[in-house]
Amino acid sequence: DAGVTQSPTHLIKTRGQQVTLRCSPKSGHDTVSWYQQALGQGPQFIFQYYEEEERQRGNFPDRFSGHQFPNYSSELNVNALLLGDSALYLCASSTQGYTDTQYFGPGTRLTVL
Amino acid sequence: QQQVKQSPQSLIVQKGGIPIINCAYENTAFDYFPWYQQFPGKGPALLIAIRPDVSEKKEGRFTISFNKSAKQFSLHIMDSQPGDSATYFCAASKGAQKLVFGQGTRLTINP
Numbered sequence: 001d002a003g004v005t006q007s008p009t010h011l012i013k014t015r016g017q018q019v020t021l022r023c024s025p026k027s028g029h030d031t032v033s034w035y036q037q038a039l040g041q042g043p044q045f046i047f048q049y050y051e052e053e054e055r056q057r058g059n060f061p062d063r064f065s066g067h068q069f070p071n072y073s074s075e076l077n078v079n080a081l082l083l084g085d086s087a088l089y090l091c092a093s094s095t096q097g098y099t100d101t102q103y104f105g106p107g108t109r110l111t112v113l
Numbered sequence: 114q115q116q117v118k119q120s121p122q123s124l125i126v127q128k129g130g131i132p133i134i135n136c137a138y139e140n141t142a143f144d145y146f147p148w149y150q151q152f153p154g155k156g157p158a159l160l161i162a163i164r165p166d167v168s169e170k171k172e173g174r175f176t177i178s179f180n181k182s183a184k185q186f187s188l189h190i191m192d193s194q195p196g197d198s199a200t201y202f203c204a205a206s207k208g209a210q211k212l213v214f215g216q217g218t219r220l221t222i223n224p
Contacts, residue, residue, distance in 0.1 A: 004156075031209065042119075042202050042214030043157065056211055090156050092212075100145040100209045104156035 002027060004093050004105035012111045013081050021076045021108045025093030031055075032074040033102060034066060035090040043090055049074050050096055078110075086112045115140060117205050119215025126193055127223050134218045135187045136203035143205040147212070148177065148188050151200045160201075161188075193222045 005024045013019050025032050031050045035043035045058035049068035068074045072093075078085055088109050092102040118137045126132045136146075144165060149157035163170045163177045163186065170177045174191040190197055203215040 033211065035212075040217075042204075042217050043212070045211035045213070048211060058211060094209050096209055100206060101147070101159060101162065102209075102212060103159065104149070106156045109154075 004091055004103055006089075006091050006105040006108050008108060009106070010109045010111075012113065014113050015081055015083060017081050017112075018077065018079045019081060019110060021078075021089050021091075021110070023074045023076070023091030023093075023105060025072050025074070025091075026103050029093035029095050029103075030072050031094045031096050032068060032072065033092045033094070034074070034076045035092065035104075036060070037088040037090055037107070039087070046076070081112045083112050086110060115213050117203060117213050117215045119203050119218060121218060122216065123219040123221075125221045125223060128193060128195060130193050130222075132190050132193055132197075132220055132222075133187055134201055134203070134220070135185065136205075136215050137183075137185045138205050138213075139184065140205070140207075140213075141184070142207045143213075144208065145206045146177070146179065146186050147204050147206075148175070149202045149204065149214075151202065151217075157202060190220075195222045195224050198222045 033048040034046040037043040048056045052068045063079045065077045088107040090107045091105045094102045147162035148160045151157045161172045176189040179186045204212040206212045
């Protein structure tokens with residue numbers, strides 16, 4: 001049973017560029033949440049997708065957007081990258097109405113130069 | 114009210130000792146309290162979780178103690194091993210909604 005997978009593993013971009021990160025949830029899970037983890041900090045919630053809709057959003061600007069596909073996989077898009085967007089981006093999957101447990105993927109390390 | 118405060122920031126324990134990490138929360142709507150372990154360059158891995166209707170939960174060498182009236186919970190690691198050296202995060206959520214994480218504790222177990 002595959003766990004949560006994310007791609008790519010690492011990514012280097014320059015300021016002003018746009019980036020797309022991808023996540024496949026754990027088998028049987030229908031909800032995907034995205035978190036940003038700056039170096040030495042705890043993960044910060046970006047948003048959560050369920051039934052292809054954004055259900056909750058944290059304190060992140062509109063430059064951060066997402067999408068969930070019918071197969072429950074998800075994308076995180078960040079436009080107009082800033083140096084401060086450099087972080088580990090984590091995807092977590094869960095099942096609505098069954099368990100509150102969120103399982104995390106290995107993350108995508110984004111470096112903005 | 115959304116904050117979860119974690120302490121200490123770092124902790125060094127000898128092998129076999131019992132490190133204790135503490136967390137405090139303010140939002141009484143939180144009803145799910147997990148602990149995650151994270152190794153460098155990896156995603157957080159769920160260790161153990163508790164709900165406020167119980168005061169203690171044990172899984173293997175890991176124990177959560179929960180004090181609902183004080184709005185505090187803690188992680189104890191019995192018979193700690195060098196392989197337990199990692200960063201530990203407490204978190205809280207209301208149901209399956211967003212997890213609010215503590216700042217993390219970097220734990221080192223010396224052989």
